[in-house]
Amino acid sequence: MSEKDVLLSCEGVTRRFGGLVALDDLNLDVNQGDIMGLLGPNGSGKTTFFNVLTGIYDFSDGRALLDGEDITWHSAQAVYRAGIARTFQRSRMCLSLSLLDNILVGDHKRLNLGLGFNLFRRSAFARDFEQNFEQARDLVKVFSPALADCMFDAVSGFPMLDRRRIEICRALISQPKLLLLDEPSAGMTHEETHQLMDDILSVREHTPELAIIIIEHEMSVMERITEHCTVLNFGKKICEGSYEEIVHNPQVREAYLGIE
Numbered sequence: 001m002s003e004k005d006v007l008l009s010c011e012g013v014t015r016r017f018g019g020l021v022a023l024d025d026l027n028l029d030v031n032q033g034d035i036m037g038l039l040g041p042n043g044s045g046k047t048t049f050f051n052v053l054t055g056i057y058d059f060s061d062g063r064a065l066l067d068g069e070d071i072t073w074h075s076a077q078a079v080y081r082a083g084i085a086r087t088f089q090r091s092r093m094c095l096s097l098s099l100l101d102n103i104l105v106g107d108h109k110r111l112n113l114g115l116g117f118n119l120f121r122r123s124a125f126a127r128d129f130e131q132n133f134e135q136a137r138d139l140v141k142v143f144s145p146a147l148a149d150c151m152f153d154a155v156s157g158f159p160m161l162d163r164r165r166i167e168i169c170r171a172l173i174s175q176p177k178l179l180l181l182d183e184p185s186a187g188m189t190h191e192e193t194h195q196l197m198d199d200i201l202s203v204r205e206h207t208p209e210l211a212i213i214i215i216e217h218e219m220s221v222m223e224r225i226t227e228h229c230t231v232l233n234f235g236k237k238i239c240e241g242s243y244e245e246i247v248h249n250p251q252v253r254e255a256y257l258g259i260e
Helices: 046-053 076-082 099-107 115-120 122-143 160-172 190-206 219-225 243-247 250-255
Strands: 006-017 020-031 035-039 061-066 084-086 178-182 211-215 228-233 236-241
Touching: 006 046, 020 046, 020 061, 020 211, 020 236, 035 046, 035 219, 046 178, 046 211, 076 084, 084 160, 099 122, 099 160, 122 160, 122 190, 160 178, 160 190, 190 211, 190 219, 211 219, 219 243, 228 243, 228 250, 236 243, 236 250, 243 250
Parallel strands: 035 211, 035 228, 084 178, 178 211
Antiparallel strands: 006 020, 006 061, 228 236
Protein backbone atom coordinates (compact mmCIF):
# COMPACT_ATOMS: atom_id res chain seq x y z
CA MET A 1 0.00 0.00 0.00
CA SER A 2 1.11 3.60 -0.57
CA GLU A 3 1.62 6.06 2.27
CA LYS A 4 -1.93 7.30 1.67
CA ASP A 5 -3.35 3.75 1.80
CA VAL A 6 -4.80 4.02 -1.69
CA LEU A 7 -6.17 0.60 -2.60
CA LEU A 8 -7.66 1.37 -6.02
CA SER A 9 -6.30 4.06 -8.31
CA CYS A 10 -7.98 4.70 -11.68
CA GLU A 11 -6.34 7.10 -14.10
CA GLY A 12 -8.06 8.38 -17.25
CA VAL A 13 -10.36 5.36 -17.52
CA THR A 14 -12.22 5.55 -20.83
CA ARG A 15 -14.59 3.15 -22.53
CA ARG A 16 -15.97 3.69 -26.00
CA PHE A 17 -18.65 1.72 -27.81
CA GLY A 18 -18.13 2.86 -31.38
CA GLY A 19 -18.87 6.58 -31.34
CA LEU A 20 -20.43 6.46 -27.86
CA VAL A 21 -18.13 7.43 -24.99
CA ALA A 22 -19.58 5.59 -21.98
CA LEU A 23 -16.68 6.50 -19.65
CA ASP A 24 -14.73 9.66 -20.33
CA ASP A 25 -11.29 10.11 -18.72
CA LEU A 26 -12.38 8.98 -15.26
CA ASN A 27 -9.95 9.48 -12.37
CA LEU A 28 -10.86 7.77 -9.13
CA ASP A 29 -9.10 6.71 -5.91
CA VAL A 30 -10.47 4.46 -3.18
CA ASN A 31 -8.65 3.99 0.09
CA GLN A 32 -8.43 0.75 2.02
CA GLY A 33 -11.47 0.42 4.27
CA ASP A 34 -13.49 3.14 2.52
CA ILE A 35 -17.13 2.86 1.52
CA MET A 36 -17.52 5.01 -1.59
CA GLY A 37 -20.85 5.81 -3.19
CA LEU A 38 -21.06 5.95 -6.99
CA LEU A 39 -24.01 8.04 -8.13
CA GLY A 40 -25.48 9.36 -11.33
CA PRO A 41 -28.59 9.16 -13.50
CA ASN A 42 -29.35 6.08 -15.59
CA GLY A 43 -26.84 5.76 -18.41
CA SER A 44 -24.18 7.84 -16.67
CA GLY A 45 -21.57 5.05 -16.77
CA LYS A 46 -21.73 3.57 -13.28
CA THR A 47 -22.23 -0.09 -14.21
CA THR A 48 -19.95 0.34 -17.23
CA PHE A 49 -17.21 1.36 -14.80
CA PHE A 50 -17.75 -1.83 -12.81
CA ASN A 51 -17.69 -3.89 -16.01
CA VAL A 52 -14.46 -2.28 -17.21
CA LEU A 53 -12.79 -2.60 -13.81
CA THR A 54 -13.68 -6.29 -13.51
CA GLY A 55 -12.52 -7.26 -17.01
CA ILE A 56 -15.94 -7.75 -18.61
CA TYR A 57 -15.19 -4.84 -20.96
CA ASP A 58 -11.73 -3.77 -22.08
CA PHE A 59 -10.31 -0.37 -21.29
CA SER A 60 -10.36 1.92 -24.33
CA ASP A 61 -7.84 4.12 -22.53
CA GLY A 62 -6.44 4.71 -19.06
CA ARG A 63 -5.39 2.24 -16.41
CA ALA A 64 -6.28 0.86 -12.99
CA LEU A 65 -4.01 -0.18 -10.13
CA LEU A 66 -5.19 -2.40 -7.30
CA ASP A 67 -2.90 -2.38 -4.28
CA GLY A 68 -0.10 -1.29 -6.62
CA GLU A 69 -0.76 -4.03 -9.20
CA ASP A 70 -1.70 -2.94 -12.72
CA ILE A 71 -4.93 -4.78 -13.55
CA THR A 72 -5.76 -2.80 -16.70
CA TRP A 73 -5.49 -5.72 -19.09
CA HIS A 74 -6.37 -8.50 -16.67
CA SER A 75 -9.07 -10.99 -17.62
CA ALA A 76 -12.16 -11.16 -15.41
CA GLN A 77 -10.68 -14.23 -13.72
CA ALA A 78 -7.36 -12.48 -13.07
CA VAL A 79 -9.13 -9.42 -11.63
CA TYR A 80 -11.01 -11.75 -9.28
CA ARG A 81 -7.77 -13.42 -8.20
CA ALA A 82 -6.19 -10.00 -7.63
CA GLY A 83 -8.88 -9.23 -5.07
CA ILE A 84 -12.00 -7.63 -6.60
CA ALA A 85 -15.41 -9.26 -6.17
CA ARG A 86 -18.80 -7.90 -7.18
CA THR A 87 -22.55 -8.31 -7.26
CA PHE A 88 -24.88 -7.46 -10.15
CA GLN A 89 -28.05 -5.41 -10.54
CA ARG A 90 -30.05 -8.49 -11.45
CA SER A 91 -29.97 -11.51 -9.21
CA ARG A 92 -27.68 -14.27 -10.46
CA MET A 93 -28.60 -16.94 -7.98
CA CYS A 94 -28.71 -20.59 -8.99
CA LEU A 95 -32.19 -21.04 -7.55
CA SER A 96 -32.23 -24.84 -7.59
CA LEU A 97 -28.97 -25.06 -5.64
CA SER A 98 -28.58 -24.72 -1.88
CA LEU A 99 -27.53 -21.59 -0.03
CA LEU A 100 -24.16 -23.23 0.64
CA ASP A 101 -23.62 -24.18 -3.00
CA ASN A 102 -24.40 -20.65 -4.16
CA ILE A 103 -21.84 -19.20 -1.78
CA LEU A 104 -19.08 -21.70 -2.52
CA VAL A 105 -19.40 -20.98 -6.23
CA GLY A 106 -17.82 -17.63 -5.37
CA ASP A 107 -14.73 -19.23 -3.83
CA HIS A 108 -13.50 -21.23 -6.81
CA LYS A 109 -9.99 -19.74 -6.63
CA ARG A 110 -9.44 -21.69 -3.40
CA LEU A 111 -11.50 -24.81 -4.07
CA ASN A 112 -9.61 -27.93 -5.08
CA LEU A 113 -11.42 -29.05 -8.23
CA GLY A 114 -9.01 -31.82 -9.19
CA LEU A 115 -10.65 -35.12 -10.10
CA GLY A 116 -8.10 -37.18 -8.18
CA PHE A 117 -8.50 -35.12 -5.02
CA ASN A 118 -12.29 -35.28 -5.08
CA LEU A 119 -12.52 -39.01 -5.93
CA PHE A 120 -9.65 -40.60 -4.07
CA ARG A 121 -8.56 -38.31 -1.25
CA ARG A 122 -11.85 -38.55 0.57
CA SER A 123 -10.52 -37.65 4.02
CA ALA A 124 -8.85 -34.52 2.71
CA PHE A 125 -11.99 -33.70 0.74
CA ALA A 126 -14.10 -34.06 3.90
CA ARG A 127 -11.77 -31.76 5.85
CA ASP A 128 -11.93 -29.17 3.07
CA PHE A 129 -15.70 -29.39 2.99
CA GLU A 130 -16.01 -28.89 6.75
CA GLN A 131 -13.66 -25.92 6.63
CA ASN A 132 -15.52 -24.35 3.70
CA PHE A 133 -18.88 -25.02 5.34
CA GLU A 134 -17.86 -23.36 8.61
CA GLN A 135 -16.39 -20.37 6.82
CA ALA A 136 -19.55 -19.91 4.75
CA ARG A 137 -21.83 -20.30 7.74
CA ASP A 138 -19.81 -17.83 9.82
CA LEU A 139 -20.09 -15.33 7.00
CA VAL A 140 -23.85 -15.82 6.70
CA LYS A 141 -24.20 -15.32 10.47
CA VAL A 142 -22.90 -11.78 10.05
CA PHE A 143 -25.98 -11.13 7.91
CA SER A 144 -28.57 -13.32 9.61
CA PRO A 145 -28.11 -15.98 12.31
CA ALA A 146 -31.43 -17.53 11.26
CA LEU A 147 -30.28 -17.81 7.67
CA ALA A 148 -27.14 -19.62 8.84
CA ASP A 149 -29.37 -22.50 9.99
CA CYS A 150 -30.60 -23.03 6.41
CA MET A 151 -27.32 -23.72 4.61
CA PHE A 152 -28.69 -26.73 2.71
CA ASP A 153 -32.03 -25.18 1.72
CA ALA A 154 -32.65 -24.31 -1.92
CA VAL A 155 -32.29 -20.59 -2.65
CA SER A 156 -35.62 -20.61 -4.52
CA GLY A 157 -37.41 -20.63 -1.17
CA PHE A 158 -35.82 -17.45 0.17
CA PRO A 159 -37.26 -13.91 -0.08
CA MET A 160 -35.45 -11.18 -2.02
CA LEU A 161 -33.69 -9.76 1.03
CA ASP A 162 -32.11 -13.10 1.85
CA ARG A 163 -31.16 -13.69 -1.79
CA ARG A 164 -29.33 -10.35 -1.81
CA ARG A 165 -27.58 -11.33 1.40
CA ILE A 166 -26.48 -14.61 -0.18
CA GLU A 167 -25.18 -12.81 -3.26
CA ILE A 168 -23.05 -10.52 -1.11
CA CYS A 169 -21.79 -13.52 0.89
CA ARG A 170 -20.87 -15.21 -2.40
CA ALA A 171 -18.76 -12.18 -3.28
CA LEU A 172 -17.19 -11.98 0.18
CA ILE A 173 -16.28 -15.67 0.53
CA SER A 174 -13.16 -15.17 -1.61
CA GLN A 175 -11.93 -12.57 0.92
CA PRO A 176 -11.58 -9.73 -1.59
CA LYS A 177 -9.79 -6.45 -1.02
CA LEU A 178 -12.48 -4.50 -2.88
CA LEU A 179 -16.20 -5.28 -3.04
CA LEU A 180 -18.35 -3.75 -5.80
CA LEU A 181 -22.09 -3.61 -5.05
CA ASP A 182 -24.28 -2.76 -8.04
CA GLU A 183 -27.65 -1.54 -6.72
CA PRO A 184 -27.93 -4.19 -3.99
CA SER A 185 -31.33 -2.87 -2.87
CA ALA A 186 -32.97 -3.29 -6.31
CA GLY A 187 -36.39 -4.89 -5.99
CA MET A 188 -36.59 -4.48 -2.20
CA THR A 189 -38.82 -2.44 0.07
CA HIS A 190 -37.55 0.50 2.10
CA GLU A 191 -37.47 -1.62 5.25
CA GLU A 192 -35.57 -4.44 3.50
CA THR A 193 -33.10 -1.90 2.15
CA HIS A 194 -32.54 -0.57 5.67
CA GLN A 195 -31.89 -4.10 6.94
CA LEU A 196 -29.43 -4.81 4.11
CA MET A 197 -27.50 -1.62 4.85
CA ASP A 198 -27.32 -2.74 8.50
CA ASP A 199 -25.77 -5.95 7.18
CA ILE A 200 -23.20 -4.09 5.09
CA LEU A 201 -22.21 -1.97 8.08
CA SER A 202 -21.83 -5.19 10.11
CA VAL A 203 -19.52 -6.56 7.43
CA ARG A 204 -17.53 -3.34 7.73
CA GLU A 205 -17.14 -3.91 11.47
CA HIS A 206 -15.91 -7.47 10.93
CA THR A 207 -13.53 -6.61 8.06
CA PRO A 208 -12.52 -2.96 8.49
CA GLU A 209 -9.81 -3.24 5.83
CA LEU A 210 -12.35 -4.11 3.10
CA ALA A 211 -13.06 -1.30 0.63
CA ILE A 212 -16.53 -1.06 -0.90
CA ILE A 213 -17.90 0.85 -3.88
CA ILE A 214 -21.68 0.91 -3.93
CA ILE A 215 -23.99 2.03 -6.73
CA GLU A 216 -27.35 3.15 -5.38
CA HIS A 217 -30.18 5.45 -6.40
CA GLU A 218 -31.54 5.62 -2.86
CA MET A 219 -29.99 8.82 -1.53
CA SER A 220 -30.69 7.98 2.10
CA VAL A 221 -28.51 4.89 1.65
CA MET A 222 -25.60 6.98 0.44
CA GLU A 223 -26.01 9.42 3.28
CA ARG A 224 -26.00 6.64 5.83
CA ILE A 225 -23.15 4.35 4.85
CA THR A 226 -20.63 6.20 2.64
CA GLU A 227 -17.55 8.18 3.61
CA HIS A 228 -17.47 9.95 0.28
CA CYS A 229 -19.22 9.88 -3.08
CA THR A 230 -18.39 10.28 -6.76
CA VAL A 231 -21.03 11.46 -9.21
CA LEU A 232 -21.01 10.64 -12.92
CA ASN A 233 -22.98 12.14 -15.78
CA PHE A 234 -22.58 11.14 -19.43
CA GLY A 235 -19.52 9.11 -18.42
CA LYS A 236 -17.67 12.03 -16.83
CA LYS A 237 -17.01 12.71 -13.17
CA ILE A 238 -18.84 15.92 -12.30
CA CYS A 239 -18.37 15.96 -8.53
CA GLU A 240 -16.80 14.13 -5.61
CA GLY A 241 -16.81 14.68 -1.88
CA SER A 242 -18.88 13.92 1.18
CA TYR A 243 -22.59 13.25 0.83
CA GLU A 244 -23.40 16.72 2.08
CA GLU A 245 -21.03 18.28 -0.43
CA ILE A 246 -22.36 16.43 -3.43
CA VAL A 247 -26.08 16.95 -2.72
CA HIS A 248 -25.54 20.70 -2.55
CA ASN A 249 -23.46 20.82 -5.73
CA PRO A 250 -25.41 22.65 -8.50
CA GLN A 251 -24.25 20.23 -11.23
CA VAL A 252 -25.39 17.25 -9.20
CA ARG A 253 -28.73 18.82 -8.39
CA GLU A 254 -29.35 19.48 -12.06
CA ALA A 255 -28.04 16.17 -13.46
CA TYR A 256 -29.06 13.71 -10.76
CA LEU A 257 -31.79 15.29 -8.72
CA GLY A 258 -33.44 17.12 -11.61
CA ILE A 259 -33.24 20.52 -9.89
CA GLU A 260 -32.11 23.50 -11.93
